[in-house]
Amino acid sequence: MAVEDGLEEDELVMESLVSTEWLANEMGASDLRIVDCTKHLAGTGRDALAEYEAGHIPGAVFMDLTDLVDSNAAVENTLPPAEKFASRMQSLGLGDGSRIVLYDDSAVKTSARAWFMLKMFGAHDVAILDGGIAKWKAEGRALTQGKESLRHRHFTVWQDDKNVRTKAHVLANLHSKDEQVVDARAAKRWSGEEADPRPNIACGHIPGSFNVPFTEVYNADGTFKDAAGLKATFEAAGVDMGKPVITSCGSGVTACVLIFALHMAGKDDVALYDGSWTEWGNDPDTPKATKTA
Numbered sequence: 001m002a003v004e005d006g007l008e009e010d011e012l013v014m015e016s017l018v019s020t021e022w023l024a025n026e027m028g029a030s031d032l033r034i035v036d037c038t039k040h041l042a043g044t045g046r047d048a049l050a051e052y053e054a055g056h057i058p059g060a061v062f063m064d065l066t067d068l069v070d071s072n073a074a075v076e077n078t079l080p081p082a083e084k085f086a087s088r089m090q091s092l093g094l095g096d097g098s099r100i101v102l103y104d105d106s107a108v109k110t111s112a113r114a115w116f117m118l119k120m121f122g123a124h125d126v127a128i129l130d131g132g133i134a135k136w137k138a139e140g141r142a143l144t145q146g147k148e149s150l151r152h153r154h155f156t157v158w159q160d161d162k163n164v165r166t167k168a169h170v171l172a173n174l175h176s177k178d179e180q181v182v183d184a185r186a187a188k189r190w191s192g193e194e195a196d197p198r199p200n201i202a203c204g205h206i207p208g209s210f211n212v213p214f215t216e217v218y219n220a221d222g223t224f225k226d227a228a229g230l231k232a233t234f235e236a237a238g239v240d241m242g243k244p245v246i247t248s249c250g251s252g253v254t255a256c257v258l259i260f261a262l263h264m265a266g267k268d269d270v271a272l273y274d275g276s277w278t279e280w281g282n283d284p285d286t287p288k289a290t291k292t293a
Helices: 020-026 048-054 082-092 111-120 132-138 167-176 187-191 227-236 254-264 276-282
Strands: 032-036 099-103 126-129 180-183 245-248 270-273
Touching (some): 020 132, 126 132, 167 270, 167 276, 227 254, 245 254, 254 270
16 A cells, blocks of 8 residues: 555555555455456457356456447447446446456456546546456465445546547647557567458558557566566667657557556556557558568
8 A cells, every 4th residue: 555645644545556465455345346357359269257257356346348338439449438437337336435456367458448447537546456366366365256246336437538549649640749659569460460350450550659569568477567677668669758658559458558557667648549550450541551570
């Protein structure tokens, strides 16, 4: 636990990243909410809800990220309207005054997407469990089966989209270069050596963008690198840590991993291009770049 600047000593808040040991010690606290945010990519053959019901951290509720989208948007996985988000949070028992700890068991680390949305829509005290449920299991900690439900709580929603960018923003930035674009996709997808897995999507990347595959911000055991290691990872890719960043990926999920990693490195002038390559690569009029070794 830490004390934020300007808070009284008794107003303790969580760090943005918490350990399995910390969570185990906090279990049962009346204001603590644990959330399984697992979402798997199509084609993996995995069912996130079924896995949750088969075994989850005690007290955890299941956040269905597949549903937390704008169903009327032209681009898949677009951020949901504020009212829809608040309604879903209230039904999960996540509300004002909750300390919310997120985890996942996904190859694409989906708890970072949940963290970004919660912060964007007004939640104050939100953390990611370092190492996720995989580390929890590896340490032999308790699991519970079935579904969990909590009493509905009021979630005061307000939408702060200053950290969200549209295609128009990114197009304008090609000329202004006010912000650096950092792409979280695997190197061969960014370079154009590999075709995009989605049909009718061009290969390559946004011109001038840097590539930091999201997997590079983690240690071998699935925990995040420390602040110095994260800073070094971005700088090695050419990112200027003193200049604002826009993150992108395939559909706005792993881009949130980079946002969280930059936050952990002390950098918060970072925005999400929510449409990401799904939108950019599907538009015949957007410029695309490729890079081969």
